[in-house]
Amino acid sequence: MKTQLKLVAAGLASAVLAMSAVNAATPSETALPTITQELLAPPLLPPPITRKTPAKVVVNLTVEEVEREIAPGTRYTFWTFGGTVPGKMIRVREGDTVELHLLNLPDNKLPHNIDLHAVTGPGGGAAQTLIAPGNEATFTFKALASGLYVYHCATAPVGMHVANGMYGMILVEPKEGMAPVDREYYVMQGDFYTNGAYRAPGLQGFDMQKAIDEKPTYVVFNGADGALTGANALTAKANEKVRMYFGVGGPNITSSFHVIGAIFDRVYTEGGTHYQENVQTTMVPAGGSTIVEFTPRVPGNLTLVDHSLTRAFNKGAIGLLAVSGPDRPEIYSKGIKKPLAGAVAAAPAAAKPAAKPAPVVADRAQQLRGKAVYDSNCSACHQPDGKGVAGVFPPLANSDFFQQRPYEMAHIVLNGRNGEIVVNGEHYNGVMPPQDLSDDDIAAVINYVGVELNKGTPAVTPAQVRDMRKSRQP
Ligand code: HEC
Ligand SMILES: [Cu+2]
Numbered sequence: 001m002k003t004q005l006k007l008v009a010a011g012l013a014s015a016v017l018a019m020s021a022v023n024a025a026t027p028s029e030t031a032l033p034t035i036t037q038e039l040l041a042p043p044l045l046p047p048p049i050t051r052k053t054p055a056k057v058v059v060n061l062t063v064e065e066v067e068r069e070i071a072p073g074t075r076y077t078f079w080t081f082g083g084t085v086p087g088k089m090i091r092v093r094e095g096d097t098v099e100l101h102l103l104n105l106p107d108n109k110l111p112h113n114i115d116l117h118a119v120t121g122p123g124g125g126a127a128q129t130l131i132a133p134g135n136e137a138t139f140t141f142k143a144l145a146s147g148l149y150v151y152h153c154a155t156a157p158v159g160m161h162v163a164n165g166m167y168g169m170i171l172v173e174p175k176e177g178m179a180p181v182d183r184e185y186y187v188m189q190g191d192f193y194t195n196g197a198y199r200a201p202g203l204q205g206f207d208m209q210k211a212i213d214e215k216p217t218y219v220v221f222n223g224a225d226g227a228l229t230g231a232n233a234l235t236a237k238a239n240e241k242v243r244m245y246f247g248v249g250g251p252n253i254t255s256s257f258h259v260i261g262a263i264f265d266r267v268y269t270e271g272g273t274h275y276q277e278n279v280q281t282t283m284v285p286a287g288g289s290t291i292v293e294f295t296p297r298v299p300g301n302l303t304l305v306d307h308s309l310t311r312a313f314n315k316g317a318i319g320l321l322a323v324s325g326p327d328r329p330e331i332y333s334k335g336i337k338k339p340l341a342g343a344v345a346a347a348p349a350a351a352k353p354a355a356k357p358a359p360v361v362a363d364r365a366q367q368l369r370g371k372a373v374y375d376s377n378c379s380a381c382h383q384p385d386g387k388g389v390a391g392v393f394p395p396l397a398n399s400d401f402f403q404q405r406p407y408e409m410a411h412i413v414l415n416g417r418n419g420e421i422v423v424n425g426e427h428y429n430g431v432m433p434p435q436d437l438s439d440d441d442i443a444a445v446i447n448y449v450g451v452e453l454n455k456g457t458p459a460v461t462p463a464q465v466r467d468m469r470k471s472r473q474p
Helices: 002-021 122-129 158-163 208-212 309-315 364-377 400-404 406-415 439-453 462-470
Strands: 034-036 056-071 074-081 090-093 097-104 135-142 147-152 167-173 183-192 202-204 218-221 234-237 242-250 255-260 264-268 275-279 281-284 288-294 300-306 318-324 417-423 426-432
Touching: 056 090, 056 218, 097 122, 122 135, 147 158, 147 242, 147 288, 158 183, 158 208, 158 242, 167 183, 167 242, 218 309, 242 255, 242 281, 255 288, 281 288, 300 309, 364 439, 400 406, 400 417, 406 439, 406 462, 439 462
Parallel strands: 034 056, 056 097, 074 202, 090 167, 183 242, 234 318
Antiparallel strands: 056 074, 097 135, 147 167, 183 218, 242 288, 255 281, 255 300, 264 275, 264 288, 300 318, 417 426
């Protein structure tokens, strides 16, 4: 911040000098103070602009090829602008002149460039910035129109560079500035194509055929499954005005962007000038954006999703905004849950002690099946021995949480679970995705975990799982 101010001051001083010394130069060119763009890692972004006059904004964007997790235990080589997916957000004012420096680090393996949708000119800067590793390219453009614009690499094969994470956004604020809000966040959705299946462990390569067929393995927010959940969840207080700059890098998949539990007060459709009010879901094209504003009113988790829901629940497009604040029963209050009069109680919480279901039996065939389901579906997270990973994946072996209500564990496997959970005195706050398994497999794996890993008795039958599925909340 300090350096930025110093730079502004230096820019002003040199501009003043230049003007008094040589009055011949175009005043609009020389009079511009120079500002170096501050670059922050998403979901953060540079602060609102308070200037009322144009400036020359110098942006130093570094292309970095980095290997990191795309999902817990799954690694991937990302190509990035500034080391993050999405690339660092650029924030300028309508009428500013942007001097963009693209640096392709010497350790990188490939040539890269940048095409900014905020540029009026050929290729958005692509041809001028195409450089091999170990080079720097610059070009200058005037931010003529306000809006939220995507930038991306445009080096062949373009789809591959974008699929590896080479996209970000530039916000051009209108001359009069933007209305103040309490929180701003920067989120981009992208589709990824790996050789292995969703969450297959280890380092994964890029699968060009899946990309061509537009069959992503991952659809995620901010470059990784879990980038906005658990400890990385976004936060807000009730009654705060939240503004989200949301874009889709793609390369292929359009987003039906929705926040479960909120209504958008305003949506600046397609990142442009006009807004629509009271919107539930907004469509964002690949290479496009939107600005949404909403005001959480009650405490709890709001869930960001692509409402093309198998992407959310089976490919990673889920994020959380944890809202704190006092309860507001006049806006939202929990009622009761009870069985219908005359209905056979299904859930144990609702079962009358007298109507306890007959003991469940699991034969040897079901136990073997349970072990097979466990090994292929649960062991990657909960570990082959069921002991979990401290602080990340709770244990299933000797789990007090499991033992207290084994029957209800089938709900967790069926519907997934997220949020605060305490197992054997340790706190966890992760996301378990719903498991795409048959009724038989869910009953088998729960009984396997109950009998083999918790020394208990079988707790659930396939028929009970089928009933749970039928009564599943949307
Ligand atoms: C991708 C990782 C992942 C996979 C795969 C997974 N879980 Fe989980 N599971 C979690 C996480 C994370 C939690 C904690 C969720 C939270 O904090 O709210 C959890 C919680 C649980 C719990 C409740 C807590 C406990 O320790 O008793 C049970 C039961 C459970 N999982 C069973 C299963 C079963 C059975 C399978 C396989 C069919 C499975 N899980 C597959 C990640 C996973
Ligand atoms: Cu590139």
